[in-house]
Each structure stands twice: as structure tokens, then as C-alpha cells.
Amino acid sequence: xxxxxxxxxxxxxxxxxxxxxxxxxxxxxxxxxxxxxxxxxxxxxxxxxxxxxxxxxxxxxxxxxxxxxxxxxxxxxxxxxxxxxxxxxxxxxxxxxxxxxxxxxxxxxxxxxxxxxxxxxxxxxxxxxxxxxxxxxxxxxxxxxxxxxxxxxxxxxxxxxxxxxxxxxxxxxxxxxxxxxxxxxxxxxxxxxxxxxxxxxxxxxxxxxxxxxxxxxxxxxxxxxxxxxxxxxxxxxxxxxxxxxxxxxxxxxxxxxxxxxxxxxxxxxxxxxxxxxxxxxxxxxxxxxxxxxxxxxxxxxxxxxxxxxxxxxxxxxxxxxxxxxxxxxxxxxxxxxxxxxxxxxxxxxxxxxxxxxxxxxxxxxxxxxxxxxxxxxxxxxxxxxxxxxxxxxxxxxxxxxxxxxxxxxxxxxxxxxxxxxxxxxxxxxxxxxxxxxxxxxxxxxxxxxxxxxxxxxxxxxxxxxxxxxxxxxxxxxxxxxxxxxxxxxxxxxxxxxxxxxxxxxxxxxxxxxxxxxxxxxxxxxxxxxxxxxx
Numbered sequence: 001x002x003x004x005x006x007x008x009x010x011x012x013x014x015x016x017x018x019x020x021x022x023x024x025x026x027x028x029x030x031x032x033x034x035x036x037x038x039x040x041x042x043x044x045x046x047x048x049x050x051x052x053x054x055x056x057x058x059x060x061x062x063x064x065x066x067x068x069x070x071x072x073x074x075x076x077x078x079x080x081x082x083x084x085x086x087x088x089x090x091x092x093x094x095x096x097x098x099x100x101x102x103x104x105x106x107x108x109x110x111x112x113x114x115x116x117x118x119x120x121x122x123x124x125x126x127x128x129x130x131x132x133x134x135x136x137x138x139x140x141x142x143x144x145x146x147x148x149x150x151x152x153x154x155x156x157x158x159x160x161x162x163x164x165x166x167x168x169x170x171x172x173x174x175x176x177x178x179x180x181x182x183x184x185x186x187x188x189x190x191x192x193x194x195x196x197x198x199x200x201x202x203x204x205x206x207x208x209x210x211x212x213x214x215x216x217x218x219x220x221x222x223x224x225x226x227x228x229x230x231x232x233x234x235x236x237x238x239x240x241x242x243x244x245x246x247x248x249x250x251x252x253x254x255x256x257x258x259x260x261x262x263x264x265x266x267x268x269x270x271x272x273x274x275x276x277x278x279x280x281x282x283x284x285x286x287x288x289x290x291x292x293x294x295x296x297x298x299x300x301x302x303x304x305x306x307x308x309x310x311x312x313x314x315x316x317x318x319x320x321x322x323x324x325x326x327x328x329x330x331x332x333x334x335x336x337x338x339x340x341x342x343x344x345x346x347x348x349x350x351x352x353x354x355x356x357x358x359x360x361x362x363x364x365x366x367x368x369x370x371x372x373x374x375x376x377x378x379x380x381x382x383x384x385x386x387x388x389x390x391x392x393x394x395x396x397x398x399x400x401x402x403x404x405x406x407x408x409x410x411x412x413x414x415x416x417x418x419x420x421x422x423x424x425x426x427x428x429x430x431x432x433x434x435x436x437x438x439x440x441x442x443x444x445x446x447x448x449x450x451x452x453x454x455x456x457x458x459x460x461x462x463x464x465x466x467x468x469x470x471x472x473x474x475x476x477x478x479x480x481x482x483x484x485x486x487x488x489x490x491x492x493x494x495x496x497x498x499x500x501x502x503x504x505x506x507x508x509x510x511x512x513x514x515x516x517x518x519x520x521x522x523x524x525x526x527x528x529x530x531x532x533x534x
Contacts, residue, residue, distance in 0.1 A: 057137035062251040070249040070271040081124035093121035095151040102146040117166040126163025188219040201307035201366030208280025212333040220245025280400030288325040308346040316340040320525035335381040345370035367421040374416035432457040432524035454494040461493035479510035
């Protein structure tokens with residue numbers, strides 16, 4: 001009987017190994033791309049499609065390629081355009097349309113669909129885009145018939161292999177009746193994502209190198225993209241990218257989930273080619289022209305103009321810091337030293353249309369972007385770069401994490417984080433947040449600067465106007481506090497901190513900090529502002 005059990009166990013084990021081996025061989029087999037919608041959607045000749053063979057692909061292999069690339073001499077990408085296309089202003093370039101019926105995966109009813117972006121305007125180097133199925137990838141060839149250029153005059157003859165300058169991802173994010181564009185990858189390492197019922201605003205980048213230095217920064221670019229074909233029931237789409245630049249190479253994985261609050265988890269390995277002075281991880285780029293802080297510039301009709309109005313930091317020690325954005329007179333970089341920050345982001349906190357009054361730009365619908373490390377960042381600094389601007393077309397604000405020390409050239413380093421694109425910032429409801437900052441002069445006392453900082457929370461709004469709310473104000477080494485008061489503005493429910501400072505040295509900046517407290521307990525985030533010399 002025992003011998004029979006042993007024989008039966010042996011047979012069962014053999015069968016299991018046979019099934020497993022069959023499955024492994026099936027997984028190693030090349031998928032059948034002949035049924036790919038690329039053949040029908042892109043309307044290419046089958047013989048032409050065969051010039052783009054399939055090949056094995058994995059994120060590990062992409063990392064190996066990026067490391068090897070870092071040891072080679074950098075070769076700048078060639079322009080793939082025409083004189084007409086590269087001379088197109090934005091208002092004409094946006095009239096190049098991708099034909100929706102050509103969307104990749106559309107004909108098979110996949111909720112995720114790809115559309116491509118044409119070269120032109122500022123985007124005159126192409127990227128290679130590959131579809132990934134299983135362990136294999138195949139390049140998606142450029143198809144000029146996928147684009148409608150009928151609204152442009154004088155286009156002329158276009159080269160047959162122009163390529164794509166980027167791509168967009170669609171998903172039924174607002175309604176189940178049709179797909180909506182929610183993600184764009186185009187230009188250097190830039191990408192933009194929106195959540196439900198949002199309009200595009202700020203951008204994210206794969207990497208930032210020597211940003212804000214007194215010499216030109218480097219812009220490593222995503223040169224190749226590998227998009228994994230999702231199943232029809234998937235809620236996440238995965239995109240891989242190969243980064244190449246004069247200073248760095250890298251391999252990236254983007255796990256993108258669209259929805260009420262869209263999110264992208266970024267896993268990356270980067271290798272520096274050369275020594276750099278600044279290295280930005282999880283960089284964000286936005287526009288800030290003006291707001292209530294300094295008032296409306298002369299000649300402008302709208303009350304405010306910005307895609308983001310503040311930098312929010314959740315420090316490793318748990319402190320919440322709010323820095324209102326400012327339009328400086330010269331380019332300035334501020335740093336916030338920290339260890340293992342819990343998060344940071346550029347936030348569009350003002351969501352009231354009446355504060356913008358711009359029916360076309362819809363600033364109240366622009367997303368915020370909040371970065372949370374998946375792997376602790378260690379020691380470093382959050383950098384905020386502010387550049388001056390006199391128009392709303394400049395992305396003049398930047399924020400990123402800079403590790404300390406910066407990795408040495410030739411040494412691969414990994415990082416992982418998630419970026420969410422919410423309507424609201426992640427500050428806990430129990431804490432009061434800053435909803436407005438105003439700066440004013442005092443007639444007859446030109447040295448005195450007055451600040452009016454409004455804090456708001458449901459807890460604060462419910463308090464009696466005579467509740468005893470205090471303020472902790474730190475004027476730093478270069479300013480002297482003149483006076484302060486805290487009062488409830490009953491019409492709006494905010495509590496306004498009013499205080500004045502005298503700069504000690506008019507040629508040096510003054511670093512100001514303030515927070516509200518009650519019964520010796522901090523009840524608000526920390527407001528932080530640098531008063532620059534006139």
C-alpha cells in the first residue's frame with residue numbers, strides 16, 4: 001500500500017512539472033501580433049509591418065541598456081521635422097489632429113487607447129513607441145494617414161518617416177460613453193496627467209539636472225517608450241521609458257491609474273554620465289504669474305493667473321509647511337533641508353471661479369501634484385525655483401527633491417515614488433490651512449512691510465470670534481516684528497493673522513514663518529515666506 005502511494009505521488013508530481021513546463025514554454029513563446037489592431041488601425045501594409053520585428057522585452061533589460069548607454073558618448077537626437085513644421089506657432093500647431101478612429105486598441109473595445117502627437121512647433125525630435133504584449137515588444141510605425149493637417153496651409157511634402165513627438169493616453173475617465181485624454185508624454189522627460197473633470201495645468205518630469213544654475217540646465221529626454229497593452233478589465237496602464245541625455249541615462253516604469261484622483265507610481269534607475277551640481281528627483285513644473293498676494297499687474301483684467309499657488313511640504317518630522325508662490329524680480333532657488341520627507345507638491349489651492357473670472361483658462365480646474373516616496377528619500381532638500389514672468393505661457397515655477405550627496409557618475413541609483421493629481425491638498429482637515437497671503441506697504445513708513453495671512457478650517461470657522469487664538473511668528477535674523485493680531489473675519493469664516501516686519505538689512509532676504517496656536521497647541525500648518533530685498 002505504501003509503495004502504491006509513493007507511485008501515485010510520483011505520477012502526480014510528474015504531471016505538475018509537465019503542466020508547469022508547458023506553461024513556461026507558452027509564456028516564452030512570442031505572442032501573435034498578427035491579430036494586433038495595429039494592422040487594422042494603423043492601416044499599414046502587412047509587409048511594412050514585418051519590417052518592425054518583435055523582440056524580447058523586460059524592465060530589467062531596459063535597465064541594462066540604460067547602464068550601458070551611460071558608458072557611451074552622448075549622441076544628441078536628430079531633428080525629424082521640416083522648416084514649415086518647426087516654424088509653427090502654438091496656435092497653428094494645435095490644429096494638427098490625430099484621427100480618433102486610428103487610436104490604438106480602439107477597434108477591439110479596450111478602454112485604454114493610444115493616440116500620437118505629430119512633430120512641429122517646439123517638438124521636433126521624434127520618439128520611438130513600442131507596444132508590449134507578454135514578454136515581447138514591437139515598434140508602432142509612423143503613419144501619416146493618422147493625422148489631419150487640413151487646417152494648415154503651406155504644409156508641403158512631408159518625409160515618410162517623420163515619427164512621433166509623443167503620445168496621449170485615453171480612458172473613460174469622465175463618462176463611460178467615450179474615452180477622455182488624461183495623460184500626455186511629450187518633450188524631453190515631461191509628462192502631464194489629469195484627474196476626473198480637470199484641465200491640464202502643471203507638468204511632471206522624469207529628471208531635472210542643474211535646474212536654476214547660472215548656466216543652462218540639461219534636459220535628458222525619453223527616447224523610447226514601451227506601452228504594455230492592458231486587458232479590457234485593467235484599471236492601470238504601464239509605460240516604460242528609456243532616458244538619455246548629456247548628463248544622465250535611465251530606465252523608468254510608470255504605473256498610471258486614471259480616476260477621480262489619478263495617480264502614477266514611478267520606479268526608476270538612473271546613472272549619471274557626468275558630475276552634476278544639482279539633481280532633481282520627482283520634479284514638477286508649473287506657472288504662477290500673479291494672485292491676491294501682490295495684486296493685479298497693470299493692464300490685466302483678471303484677478304489671478306496661475307496653475308499652482310503654493311508649495312506644500314510634509315516633512316520627515318511631521319511638520320506641514322506652506323510656501324505661497326511669488327513672481328520674483330530675478331530667478332531664485334529656495335531649499336528646505338529634510339530627511340525622509342513624507343511628501344511635497346505644487347498645489348492649486350484656490351478653487352473658486354470668482355477668484356479667476358477666466359472662462360477659457362479655467363484655472364480653478366487645474367490639478368495639484370503631490371509626491372509621496374515609495375522608498376525613503378533619505379537626506380536632502382526640497383528645492384523651489386521661482387523665475388520672473390510677465391505672461392501666462394511660461395512655466396516659471398519648479399519643485400523637486402535633491403538627494404545628499406548626489407550619486408557619483410557611473411553608479412546606478414534607484415528611486416520610487418507616487419504622484420497624485422488631486423483637487424484638494426493632502427493636509428489633514430483638523431489643521432488650518434493658508435487660503436490667502438497679502439503683502440502691503442504702510443504710507444509714511446516705507447521700511448515697514450505688512451502681511452495679512454488668512455487661515456481656514458472647519459474647526460476654526462466654528463469658533464466664537466472672541467476665542468483666544470495666538471500666533472507663533474519667527475522673523476529670522478534679518479527682520480524685526482513690529483506688531484501682530486489675530487481676528488476672525490465673520491463674513492468668510494477665516495482667521496486673519498496680521499503682522500508687520502522691519503527688515504534689518506535692506507539688501508538681504510528675510511525668512512518669515514508663522515503658525516496659529518490654541519491652548520499652547522499648534523493648530524495650523526506653518527506659513528513660510530521669504531521677503532526679498534526691493
